[in-house]
Amino acid sequence: xxxxxxxxxxxVIHRDGEARAGEMITPHGVVRTPAFAPVxxxxxxxxxxxxxxxxxxxxxxxxxxxxxxLRPGARLVARAGGLHRFIGWDRPILTDSGGYQVFSLGxxxxxxxxxxxxxxxxxxxxxxxxxxxxxxxxxxxxxxxxMAFDECTSFPASGAxxxxxxxxxxxxxxxSRARFLALRDDPGRLRGExxxxxxxxxxxVQGSVYEGLxxxxxxxxxxxxxxxxxxxGLSVGEPVDVMYRxxxxxxxxxxxxxxxxxxxxxxxxxxxxxxxxxxxxxxCVLPTRNARNGQLLTRGGPLSIKRAEFADDARPPDPGxxxxxxRRYSRAYLRYLHxxxxxxxxxxxxxxxxxxxxxxxxxMREAILFGTFESFRQxxxxxxxxxxxx
Amino acid sequence: xxxxxxxxxxxVIHRDGEARAGEMITPHGVVRTPAFAPVxxxxxxxxxxxxxxxxxxxxxxxxxxxxxxLRPGARLVARAGGLHRFIGWDRPILTDSGGYQVFSLGxxxxxxxxxxxxxxxxxxxxxxxxxxxxxxxxxxxxxxxxMAFDECTSFPASGAxxxxxxxxxxxxxxxSRARFLALRDDPGRLRGExxxxxxxxxxxVQGSVYEGLxxxxxxxxxxxxxxxxxxxGLSVGEPVDVMYRxxxxxxxxxxxxxxxxxxxxxxxxxxxxxxxxxxxxxxCVLPTRNARNGQLLTRGGPLSIKRAEFADDARPPDPGxxxxxxRRYSRAYLRYLHxxxxxxxxxxxxxxxxxxxxxxxxxMREAILFGTFESFRQxxxxxxxxxxxx
Numbered sequence: 078x079x080x081x082x083x084x085x086x087x088x089v090i091h092r093d094g095e096a097r098a099g100e101m102i103t104p105h106g107v108v109r110t111p112a113f114a115p116v117x118x119x120x121x122x123x124x125x126x127x128x129x130x131x132x133x134x135x136x137x138x139x140x141x142x143x144x145x146x147l148r149p150g151a152r153l154v155a156r157a158g159g160l161h162r163f164i165g166w167d168r169p170i171l172t173d174s175g176g177y178q179v180f181s182l183g184x185x186x187x188x189x190x191x192x193x194x195x196x197x198x199x200x201x202x203x204x205x206x207x208x209x210x211x212x213x214x215x216x217x218x219x220x221x222x223x224m225a226f227d228e229c230t231s232f233p234a235s236g237a238x239x240x241x242x243x244x245x246x247x248x249x250x251x252x253s254r255a256r257f258l259a260l261r262d263d264p265g266r267l268r269g270e271x272x273x274x275x276x277x278x279x280x281x282v283q284g285s286v287y288e289g290l291x292x293x294x295x296x297x298x299x300x301x302x303x304x305x306x307x308x309x310g311l312s313v314g315e316p317v318d319v320m321y322r323x324x325x326x327x328x329x330x331x332x333x334x335x336x337x338x339x340x341x342x343x344x345x346x347x348x349x350x351x352x353x354x355x356x357x358x359x360x361c362v363l364p365t366r367n368a369r370n371g372q373l374l375t376r377g378g379p380l381s382i383k384r385a386e387f388a389d390d391a392r393p394p395d396p397g398x399x400x401x402x403x404r405r406y407s408r409a410y411l412r413y414l415h416x417x418x419x420x421x422x423x424x425x426x427x428x429x430x431x432x433x434x435x436x437x438x439x440x441m442r443e444a445i446l447f448g449t450f451e452s453f454r455q456x457x458x459x460x461x462x463x464x465x466x467x
Numbered sequence: 468x469x470x471x472x473x474x475x476x477x478x479v480i481h482r483d484g485e486a487r488a489g490e491m492i493t494p495h496g497v498v499r500t501p502a503f504a505p506v507x508x509x510x511x512x513x514x515x516x517x518x519x520x521x522x523x524x525x526x527x528x529x530x531x532x533x534x535x536x537l538r539p540g541a542r543l544v545a546r547a548g549g550l551h552r553f554i555g556w557d558r559p560i561l562t563d564s565g566g567y568q569v570f571s572l573g574x575x576x577x578x579x580x581x582x583x584x585x586x587x588x589x590x591x592x593x594x595x596x597x598x599x600x601x602x603x604x605x606x607x608x609x610x611x612x613x614m615a616f617d618e619c620t621s622f623p624a625s626g627a628x629x630x631x632x633x634x635x636x637x638x639x640x641x642x643s644r645a646r647f648l649a650l651r652d653d654p655g656r657l658r659g660e661x662x663x664x665x666x667x668x669x670x671x672v673q674g675s676v677y678e679g680l681x682x683x684x685x686x687x688x689x690x691x692x693x694x695x696x697x698x699x700g701l702s703v704g705e706p707v708d709v710m711y712r713x714x715x716x717x718x719x720x721x722x723x724x725x726x727x728x729x730x731x732x733x734x735x736x737x738x739x740x741x742x743x744x745x746x747x748x749x750x751c752v753l754p755t756r757n758a759r760n761g762q763l764l765t766r767g768g769p770l771s772i773k774r775a776e777f778a779d780d781a782r783p784p785d786p787g788x789x790x791x792x793x794r795r796y797s798r799a800y801l802r803y804l805h806x807x808x809x810x811x812x813x814x815x816x817x818x819x820x821x822x823x824x825x826x827x828x829x830x831m832r833e834a835i836l837f838g839t840f841e842s843f844r845q846x847x848x849x850x851x852x853x854x855x856x857x
Contacts, residue, residue, distance in 0.1 A: 121804060121811035126818075128791065149778065149803045156779060157799055165795045388539065389546060401518065405555045409547055413539045414511060420810055421511035428516075 083261075084275020085221065085304050087336045087357075093450040095328070095355040098442045101305075101336050103169040103221035104275035105161060108136040110336070110357040111445075113348065113438045114171055115431050116365055119144045120164040122431075123365055124424040127166050132401075133431050134439065137169040137221075139360040142214055143178035147197050147204070151217035152270065159219030159272030171360065172220035174211045174253070174281075177309075177341070180229045188228065190245070208252035212278075216260050219272030224307065225253035227281040232314040239285035243294045246283045246309075254278065254301045277304035279338060285310060286319050288326055295330035305336035308356075312342040320347070325354035345374060345437055349457050352441050353450070364434045368426035371415045374433050378462040382426065387412040400432035401425075473651075474665020475611065475694045477726045477747075481836050485718070485745040488835040491695075491726050493559040493611035494665035495551060497526070500726070500747040501835075503738065503828045504529040504561055505821050506755055509538075510554040512821075513755055514814040517556050522791075523818065524825050527559040527611075529750040532604055533568035537587050537594070541607035542660065549609030549662030561750065562610035564601045564643070564671075567699075567731070570619045578618065580635070598642035602668075606650050609662030614697065615643035617671040622704040629675035633684045636673045636699075644668065644691045667694035669728060675700060676709050678716055685720035695726035698746075702732040710737070715744035735764060735827055739847050742831050743840070754824045758816035761805045764823050768852040772816065777802040790822035791815075 084104035091098045101108040115122050115130060117138045122130050130138065140160060145151060149163075157163040160170055179186050179193045186195035192207030208226040215223035226249050230242040257278045264271035280303035284290030299306060308327050311320050324339060328351075331337050338358040339351050348359055364374060371383045375395035382394065393403035394411065402411070402425045414422025437457075444453035474494035481488045491498040505512045505520060507528045512520050520528065530550060535541060547553040550560055569576050569583045576585035582597030598616040605613035616639050620632040647668045654661035670693035674680030689696060698717050701710050714729060718741075721727050728748040729741050738749055754764060761773040765785035772784065783793035784801065792801070792815045804812025827847075834843035 119804075119807050119809055120800070121809050124810045124814070126791070126811060126814055127795070148807060149799075153779065153799075157781060157797070163797070164800055165797070389543065391547060401516070405517070407547070407553070407555070409539075409543075410510070410554055414509075417509050417538060419509055419511050420514045420813065421516060423810065424514070424516055424814070 083277040083304050084273075085277035087305065087334065089333070091446050093445040093448050094353065095325075096352050096441070096445045096450045097355060097357060098445040099336075099357055101169075101357070103277070104273060105167060105169045105221050106136070108169055108358075109442060111348075111352045111438050111441055112136060112358050113434050114139045114358065114360040115434075116360055116362045117164075118362075119148075120160065122427070123369065124420070124427045125431075127164075129424075129428060130431075131168070133428065134435050135168075135431070137171055138166065139171045139173065140164075140218070140220065141175070141178060142172050142211060142218065143175035143206075145218060146175065146214050147199055151214040155217040155219070155270040155272050159217075161219065161273075169222070170220040171222040172215050172218055172224065173340070174215070174224040174226040175206050176211070176227045177229045179206055180231070190248075192226075208249040209256045212253050212256040212260070213267060216257075216264075216267055216276065217270045217272060219276060221273065221276060222305065223257070223276055223278045225250045225278060225280050225303070227283060227309055229313070230283050230285045230310045232285065232310075234285045236287055236290070239283075239287055239290055243283040243285075243290050246281065247294065247297050250280050250298055250301055254280070254303065279303050279305040279307050279336070281307045281309040281340070282327055282331070283310045286315055286323055288323075291323060291327045292330055295327055299330075299332055303335070305338060306331045307338040307340050309340050311339065312347075312361075317347070321350050321354070324351050324356065328355040344463060345434065346458065346461055346463065348434070348437060349441065349454055353454055364430035365427050368430040369423045371426065373426055374430050376433075376460050379465050381465055382408065382411050383415050384412070394429055395433070398429065398433065400429050400436075402429040402432075473667040473694050474663075475667035477695065477724065479723070483835045483838050483840040484743065485715075486742050486831070486835045486840045487745060487747060488832045489726075489747055491559075491748070493667070494663060495557060495559045495611050498559055498748075499526060499832060501738075501742045501828055501831055502526060502748050503824050504748065504750040505824075506750055506752045507554075508752075509534045510550065512817070513759065514810070514817045515821075517554075519818060520821075521558070523821050524829065525558075525821070527561055528556065529561045529563065530554075530608070530610065531565070531568060532562050532601060532608065533565035533596075535608060536565065536604050537589055541604040545607040545609070545660040545662050549607075551609065551663075559611040561612040562605050562608055562614065563730070564605070564614040564616040565596050566601070566617045567619045569596055570621070580638075582616075598639040599646045602643050602646040602650070603657060606647075606654075606657055606666065607660045607662060610666060611663065612695065613647070613666055613668045615640045615668060615670050615693070617673060617699055619703070620673050620675045620700045622675065622700075624675045626677055626680070629673075629677055629680055633673040633675075633680050636671065637684065637687050640670050640688055640691055644670070644693065669693050669695040669697050669726070671697045671699040671730070672717055672721070673700045676705055676713055678713075681713060681717045682720055685717055689720075689722055693725070695728060696721045697728040697730050699730050701729065702737075702751075707737070711740050711744070714741050714746065718745040734853060735824065736848065736851055736853065738824070738827060739831065739844055743844055754820035755817050758820040759813045761816065763816055764820050766823075766850050769855050771855055772798060772801050773805050774802070784819055785823070788819065788823065790819050790826075792819040792822075
């Protein structure tokens with residue numbers, strides 16, 4: 078089976094309800110699940126050095142195929158020996174397929190059955206991505222987990238639109254998988270540019286908010302034998318209860334012995350609910366992007382550090398938090414740095430937010446291992462509120 | 468003598484020619500000299516966290532009175548318990564007097580005998596600094612070393628202009644010192660806002676490039692009994708050999724048992740030549756600012772990381788360097804981060820440049836202690852060239 082051919086394996090160590098604690102073993106080390114992958118869009122988590130990211134306990138990061146292909150180019154990365162060597166990060170890396178970024182380009186892209194044509198956001202140059210080229214690019218990057226090239230269905234979508242989009246994603250999944258397996262059989266097809274022979278590939282389930290479409294997508298995608306499965310097309314504007322319903326409904330249709338990855342989500346309470354539904358892996362720009370915008374995520378909920386009331390506030394952002402930022406700095410200083418536009422403020426906020434996310438994942442894993450996940454979940458929701466804290 | 472009243476003491480441990488290795492003891496710890504103070508203009512070294520700065524081995528940082536008074540305001544800092552507590556840095560801090568920034572404002576400021584009126588670069592509001600208010604502001608900030616309020620003579624200046632400016636600096640030095648001593652005698656004058664009772668105050672020698680004026684300034688300034696002495700008004704456009712001549716000529720006129728501080732200088736070879744002339748302490752924005760602009764300073768000289776030839780260069784910026792950046796990252800990656808505008812690139816470049824500066828200081832100190840400073844100096848100049856490296 079593909080699982081043994083790829084360098085990736087996954088096992089569930091403990092279950093608590095639908096929640097799972099597991100281990101994803103990759104060519105660059107183990108990721109203990111449930112896990113959160115900080116986003117390093119262009120090969121760096123914005124504002125942090127890799128040692129900061131390692132210090133936070135991150136075991137995997139995400140990098141974006143679209144951005145890296147446009148600059149510096151996957152061929153340059155391959156010449157450097159792959160993304161791990163190029164960026165100097167020796168732990169696991171997950172790359173998206175580029176599909177999501179391309180679809181976000183709006184009228185700068187056109188989709189046909191073969192793939193997507195678009196203009197670079199950097200220089201307006203004409204570019205093209207297909208299931209095959211997105212697979213090749215990721216082979217050059219040499220991530221540990223590559224993603225099949227999918228069409229991210231926009232929201233809202235009618236049933237017919239969602240079905241057409243889901244079917245196209247399926248056809249593209251077959252082509253992505255065929256290309257991936259062909260490269261695995263004969264890496265020479267890329268003339269020495271396959272930089273991680275143990276790379277795994279995950280398929281993506283689409284189908285918008287329609288239960289029947291999600292089920293059909295899950296059935297057909299899992300039949301292709303990917304090493305893991307992602308749920309795509311969520312956190313795109315749908316109400317949160319709808320998202321929870323789709324996650325729960327889809328997760329249970331995915332193979333029990335493969336990683337389940339919820340793409341691009343979300344707020345901390347989304348992660349808790351999704352782990353409860355059996356999700357193992359997450360990525361999201363929210364903790365890092367919001368940090369740079371001055372929004373700290375704490376156990377009590379979001380805290381906007383720019384508020385004038387914090388000008389003289391000597392308390393740490395989250396008094397219960399053990400992160401470097403909260404152990405060392407006051408709200409007053411962080412507010413000042415934010416208002417002054419100091420880079421260091423963005424770094425300190427990012428350290429806090431990622432610590433909160435990664436720590437929440439660790440707490441969830443521990444609760445699952447101890448069989449106390451339900452009480453963790455209840456306590457979490459009792460404390461955390463999405464409404465900004467005063 | 469004032470030396471014992473202030474929390475600052477200084478002793479020379481070893482000499483090698485004019486070069487000195489010493490210890491400056493402050494209320495927040497020891498600074499081993501010769502020492503370089505990274506610039507944290509607004510209470511943060513741009514792009515670094517304090518733990519990064521400590522990890523680099525910095526024993527003192529500089530913060531700018533002008534910037535901190537405009538925002539967040541020294542009174543707010545005093546309410547937080549002083550600058551150390553406000554910014555979460557527990558090692559020594561040196562503050563400038565604000566004079567240099569104010570004079571840099573050009574036509575946004577007017578000078579009279581009492582002080583300087585200017586418009587804030589932030590919001591255009593009318594502001595005023597005098598020797599007394601600059602002293603009060605620094606008392607509120609509670610730095611370990613405060614500076615007398617001086618007029619930084621511009622370059623070039625005629626002998627008459629330079630003398631007038633130097634005489635004004637002297638009159639302002641007397642007022643700065645009087646105010647400082649009055650606050651030391653009775654901190655209650657600032658109604659609880661004096662946050663570091665052990666603060667020391669340094670006088671500043673001016674006189675442009677004129678030997679006689681420098682001598683007169685040194686004589687009259689040292690007569691005021693400051694805890695240490697700075698050489699100001701250099702690195703303002705004069706030729707480098709002129710600067711070296713003025714530094715050497717002035718340093719020998721300063722008391723042997725007090726810290727000698729060369730303000731706002733300079734390139735690495737400037738530091739070596741100034742240590743050779745008997746300087747103990749430096750600050751300069753160059754390593755941090757140039758890092759953000761993509762100029763790395765190495766043993767061989769400056770290296771502009773943005774050059775296209777580095778796109779595929781797997782070597783570290785400086786193969787002989789032991790800093791985190793050079794141990795972990797390639798020129799190719801740093802070039803890419805710079806071109807992509809990633810914050811992390813600015814951070815990594817800053818870590819390298821400050822390491823190079825601080826390491827150069829440590830090597831100089833060691834050479835002085837071993838009596839091998841002259842051979843260090845020769846080897847340094849054989850390797851280091853100001854011309855950009857290819």
